[in-house]
Amino acid sequence: xxxxxxxxxxxxxxxxxxxxxxxxxxxxxxxxxxxxxxxxxxxxxxxxxxxxxxxxxxxxxxxxxxxxxxxxxxxxxxxxxxxxxxxxxxxxxxxxxxxxxxxxxxxxxxxxxxxxxxxxxxxxxxxxxxxxxxxxxxxxxxxxxxxxxxxxxxxxxxxxxxxxxxxxxxxxxxxxxxxxxxxxxxxxxxxxxxxxxxxxxxxxxxxxxxxxxxxxxxxxxxxxxxxxxxxxxxxx
Amino acid sequence: xxxxxxxxxxxxxxxxxxxxxxxxxxxxxxxxxxxxxxxxxxxxxxxxxxxxxxxxxxxxxxxxxxxxxxxxxxxxxxxxxxxxxxxxxxxxxxxxxxxxxxxxxxxxxxxxxxxxxxxxxxxxxxxxxxxxxxxxxxxxxxxxxxxxxxxxxxxxxxxxxxxxxxxxxxxxxxxxxxxxxxxxxxxxxxxxxxxxxxxxxxxxxxxxxxxxxxxxxxxxxxxxxxxxxxxxxxxx
Numbered sequence: 522x523x524x525x526x527x528x529x530x531x532x533x534x535x536x537x538x539x540x541x542x543x544x545x546x547x548x549x550x551x552x553x554x555x556x557x558x559x560x561x562x563x564x565x566x567x568x569x570x571x572x573x574x575x576x577x578x579x580x581x582x583x584x585x586x587x588x589x590x591x592x593x594x595x596x597x598x599x600x601x602x603x604x605x606x607x608x609x610x611x612x613x614x615x616x617x618x619x620x621x622x623x624x625x626x627x628x629x630x631x632x633x634x635x636x637x638x639x640x641x642x643x644x645x646x647x648x649x650x651x652x653x654x655x656x657x658x659x660x661x662x663x664x665x666x667x668x669x670x671x672x673x674x675x676x677x678x679x680x681x682x683x684x685x686x687x688x689x690x691x692x693x694x695x696x697x698x699x700x701x702x703x704x705x706x707x708x709x710x711x712x713x714x715x716x717x718x719x720x721x722x723x724x725x726x727x728x729x730x731x732x733x734x735x736x737x738x739x740x741x742x743x744x745x746x747x748x749x750x751x752x753x754x755x756x757x
Numbered sequence: 758x759x760x761x762x763x764x765x766x767x768x769x770x771x772x773x774x775x776x777x778x779x780x781x782x783x784x785x786x787x788x789x790x791x792x793x794x795x796x797x798x799x800x801x802x803x804x805x806x807x808x809x810x811x812x813x814x815x816x817x818x819x820x821x822x823x824x825x826x827x828x829x830x831x832x833x834x835x836x837x838x839x840x841x842x843x844x845x846x847x848x849x850x851x852x853x854x855x856x857x858x859x860x861x862x863x864x865x866x867x868x869x870x871x872x873x874x875x876x877x878x879x880x881x882x883x884x885x886x887x888x889x890x891x892x893x894x895x896x897x898x899x900x901x902x903x904x905x906x907x908x909x910x911x912x913x914x915x916x917x918x919x920x921x922x923x924x925x926x927x928x929x930x931x932x933x934x935x936x937x938x939x940x941x942x943x944x945x946x947x948x949x950x951x952x953x954x955x956x957x958x959x960x961x962x963x964x965x966x967x968x969x970x971x972x973x974x975x976x977x978x979x980x981x982x983x984x985x986x987x988x989x990x991x992x993x
Binding site for chain 1: 771774871879893920921
């Protein structure tokens with residue numbers, strides 16, 4: 522008798538506000554017997570916290586220890602997590618991996634997807650990215666009409682940031698952390714600083730919006746971003 | 758006696774699959790007395806169709822005639838729609854404007870937002886953009902790690918498309934329509950054509966995915982996009 526395999530879900534659970542999960546992700550989250558989520562070395566299990574109120578007490582939970590920033594050396598972590606998940610899938614149990622934001626946009630789920638999707642039926646459920654939710658939280662439209670928008674990590678070198686930002690109409694610069702001072706300098710050089718907006722932990726209970734000129738570079742968390750909105754408002 | 762004003766909502770309802778609306782948008786959609794939605798000159802009322810099953814029969818509906826492509830000449834359309842909405846808000850009724858995808862990303866809602874948000878309490882509820890949902894629908898991760906992602910309309914001139922695409926790791930080119938042949942030529946010149954992916958009406962019942970080499974430029978709808986995913990998979 523051949524064993525029916527379980528299905529793997531990459532479940533986008535949105536930027537932080539539990540209400541910003543989709544009906545689809547909610548349905549799957551409630552129905553699967555097994556959930557898995559990243560558990561950072563710092564001990565934070567943010568993804569699980571977002572959906573904590575929706576979980577059933579009889580669901581099997583797989584916390585996946587993962588390094589904070591994926592590098593080549595993180596491969597063993599993903600190998601281990603993938604093996605564990607594969608074990609449940611092979612028993613015929615569906616597994617939902619909780620993914621903050623959008624699974625396929627700078628997500629850690631991709632590393633599991635690349636290991637497992639060839640062997641098991643896999644479905645990715647899109648989620649709202651913090652890059653998008655920040656515009657709503659800030660109350661400022663991001664792109665109009667024929668704008669070019671770029672999303673980029675603050676970890677890039679100043680010269681690359683400058684080159685990329687110089688040619689776009691709107692931008693979102695993510696993963697700020699200790700890179701804020703560098704980003705600020707680039708924005709000033711490009712004349713984009715005055716319209717840039719700063720937000721930490723968009724839509725989370727501890728969301729924080731500051732005038733960008735008031736930001737202390739020493740206190741910027743990883744989950745902060747800068748949005749450079751389009752200037753096209755005047756032609757609306 | 759001063760009249761309590763209604764609240765204006767810009768409601769992101771996602772890319773097309775009714776299940777890809779958020780719990781928050783669903784709650785607001787069910788609770789407001791008035792909904793408004795774009796009714797294109799072609800007669801299409803796509804946004805309303807997406808959430809048709811969620812509407813209450815006692816809700817007041819405001820179809821807003823809008824030109825298909827916003828230009829300066831579309832200002833009178835938005836003026837008229839804004840006045841109509843303001844009328845209900847002034848009566849103390851909350852109004853939710855249905856927005857396909859994400860309201861602040863290339864949305865028509867911005868033109869109402871810019872007219873009304875100074876006068877009435879306004880809240881924008883983010884939605885899943887088709888630019889994000891397409892990656893899930895195609896089953897291909899969009900960006901890894903330190904990638905730069907650009908989202909741009911196919912309506913741009915070939916030279917601008919080429920310059921912008923040449924410097925990014927991943928891209929989504931939207932609003933294809935009659936611009937497909939131009940985009941294809943640019944992608945071929947840049948050596949990005951072989952990894953580019955094509956999708957029409959992501960997550961809608963009539964979603965269509967074709968190998969990009971098989972696409973007939975004469976039959977490409979406006980709601981088609983090309984995704985150029987990151988090449989970083991190999992280092993996962």
